[in-house]
Amino acid sequence: MQKHLTVVHFSPTGGTRRAALLLAEGLAERIDELDLTLPAPTGRAFGPQDAVLFAGPVFGGRLPALMTQRLKHCTGEGTPAVTAAVYGNRAFEDALLELNDCVTAQGFRVVASAALVAEHSISRAVAAGRPDGADREQLLGFAPAILRKLASGGDISVPGNRPYRAWTPSRAVPAVSETCTACGQCAAQCPARAISPDDPKHTDPERCFLCMRCIARCPQHARTYPAKAQAMVDQRLAPLRTVRRENELFV
Numbered sequence: 001m002q003k004h005l006t007v008v009h010f011s012p013t014g015g016t017r018r019a020a021l022l023l024a025e026g027l028a029e030r031i032d033e034l035d036l037t038l039p040a041p042t043g044r045a046f047g048p049q050d051a052v053l054f055a056g057p058v059f060g061g062r063l064p065a066l067m068t069q070r071l072k073h074c075t076g077e078g079t080p081a082v083t084a085a086v087y088g089n090r091a092f093e094d095a096l097l098e099l100n101d102c103v104t105a106q107g108f109r110v111v112a113s114a115a116l117v118a119e120h121s122i123s124r125a126v127a128a129g130r131p132d133g134a135d136r137e138q139l140l141g142f143a144p145a146i147l148r149k150l151a152s153g154g155d156i157s158v159p160g161n162r163p164y165r166a167w168t169p170s171r172a173v174p175a176v177s178e179t180c181t182a183c184g185q186c187a188a189q190c191p192a193r194a195i196s197p198d199d200p201k202h203t204d205p206e207r208c209f210l211c212m213r214c215i216a217r218c219p220q221h222a223r224t225y226p227a228k229a230q231a232m233v234d235q236r237l238a239p240l241r242t243v244r245r246e247n248e249l250f251v
Contacts, residue, residue, distance in 0.1 A: 001027070002051050004028055004050075005032075006031075006050065007021060007031055007032070008034040008053070008054045009034075012212060013211070015057070015086060015131075016118060017055070019084065019118050020086070020116075022139045023082075023114060026146075027143055027150075028051070039193055041070055043073025044075075045075045046076045046079040047076075048077050050079050051080050052080075052081045054083045054099060055084040058085050059209070060169075061094055061167060062094060063098050063099055064211065068098070074103075076106055076108035080108075080150050082114070083114070084113070084114045087116075092159075094160040094162075100113060111149040111150055112249070113158045113249075114139075114142065114247060114249050116139070121212040121216075122210075122230070123230075123237045138247050146251065157250070169208075169209040170229065173226075174208075175223070176201045177224070180200065181222075186217065189213055189217050191211060195214060212225070
């Protein structure tokens with residue numbers, strides 16, 4: 001067991017954070033968090049004595065571009081790292097490879113990686129409630145192999161392709177209903193600063209990448225994914241409602 005581990009996560013709706021903390025639970029006595037989701041996150045420099053778990057969500061088989069930008073504010077000096085790509089039960093494709101490339105470029109030494117499942121952020125009936133109790137037990141079971149790699153080092157290989165698959169976010173933005181009170185919580189918590197603090201009902205389509213954070217955090221439930229787009233996503237992912245993907249470990 002490590003004495004200390006820092007979990008660096010980008011988690012707009014909380015699923016990535018929950019999965020990462022469950023994985024970290026079996027790895028260290030003390031866990032700190034660095035949240036890259038905040039509108040103005042701080043970076044951190046890590047040394048060779050540290051250990052870091054990086055976790056990010058999968059959007060269209062890739063990491064969100066905003067996360068890759070913010071990872072550049074974290075630096076390591078041969079710091080051992082564990083990485084986790086968290087996906088909504090469909091596929092993680094190139095995201096884990098991309099995450100490993102990003103943190104390696106920042107001076108970290110990736111010794112173990114995982115592909116973890118969490119509830120889909122748009123079609124919430126897919127992998128509903130995950131990570132759940134069974135996931136927790138499975139992730140705790142990953143700990144011995146990860147701890148051995150943190151102690152011994154060594155290279156790993158993860159699935160994925162270079163160049164990474166092309167993915168362009170939809171230019172749709174969340175719909176706002178009449179129940180909106182313009183409280184401003186969505187604007188204050190938007191990672192991309194896509195929502196105007198002066199007019200929270202307006203979302204900039206050039207900045208919004210449909211991370212769903214404003215929808216998840218709205219106290220009035222006044223923000224929703226556009227109905228037509230929601231129906232299309234639900235229909236496309238409907239076969240996955242009865243499929244339970246398993247978490248995967250690469251060491």
